[in-house]
Amino acid sequence: MFVDVHAHLDDEAFDGDRQEVLAKIKEAGIIVVNAGSDIASSRFSVKLAQEYDFIYACVGVHPHEAQKVEQNYINELEELAGNPKVIGIGEIGLDYYYDISERNIQQRVFEEQIELAKSLNLPIVVHNREAHKDTAEILKKTLPAKGLMHCYSGSLEMAQEFIQLGFYFSFGGVITFKNAKKPKEVASKLPLDRILLETDCPYLSPEPYRGKRNDPTRIPIIAGQMANLREISVEEVRAATYSNFNRLFNLPH
Template structure:
């Protein structure tokens, strides 16, 4: 069974055909983890997960939204996390590329959400863009129980630091792009018990759909590229990523 460990089915890109898309995902037999990025999307993710047994939810505040959080946001996240379908705190982290929120605000909200995850014995799903050192330093300081580096873009050497902190790594459509040299190298060489698949839909469609709306039914395309990079059968990627999903998210 394939698992898309990072999707955004709550995104407005699915507003016109969300139910039809969910039916296609169910027919394809794909498990989806829908990631929150603010309070509204976190609530929506929980609603979706509670309605469909093959959808799970993460709740959290994306770094872009860090400057907008209300004083009681942690209380609401904790309340949402009481749902048995919530399996992680995320999408959280740091993003210095766009600068949508000041670095101090991003770091504060990131730290607070890691602490919340620790108190709930939940993994964290981490967004890291152009902030590798600060992301690693904060994680090393607070030491979450386990976590996922979503859409991992760092080096193999840095990945080893995250592995020592009990982190996993998910890869999406980027590994199908011709010029994605480093993601391909890292996806090929990471230990098999640390790799996962994602779409980050509606973004980052794999080839030959690049530039079009992405969705979880394209996970097999990403899996096939992962299999080619690692020199194994597609069925092996399906087996190990499903096993890794259960080890990271389901087993507590």
């Protein structure tokens, strides 16, 4: 069974045909982890997970939304995380590329959510864009039990540091892009037992659909590219990533 460990099916891009997309995902036999980016999308993720047996949820506040959090946001996330279909805290982290939220606020909200994850014994799902140094420093300071570097874009050397901290790495449509030399190299060299697949839909659709709305049914395309990069079979990729998904999120096989 294929797993898309990072999707945003709550996104407004799906408002016109969400039910049809969900039906196609079910027919394709793909498990989806839907990630929250603020309180409202986290609630929506939980709602989707409750309604569909092939969907799990993560709840969290994205760094772009960090400046908007209200005083009780951690309590709200904790309440949402009490749902048995919630398997992680995310998407959380740092984004210094856009700097939509002030960096000190991003850092504070990131750390607060890591502490919540630790108290609930849940893994975290990390967004890290142009903030490798500070992300690593915060993780080394707070020491979450384990987590996922979603849409990993760092170096192989940095990945080794994250592995020591108990992290896994997910790769999406980017590894199908012709100019994505570094992600391809990293995806081909990381230990297979640390690799997962994602779409980050509706964004980052793989070739030959680049520029179009993405969805979890394109996971097999990403798996095929991962197999090519690692010179193994698609079945080996499927089996390994499914096992890694269960191990990361503390789920029974």
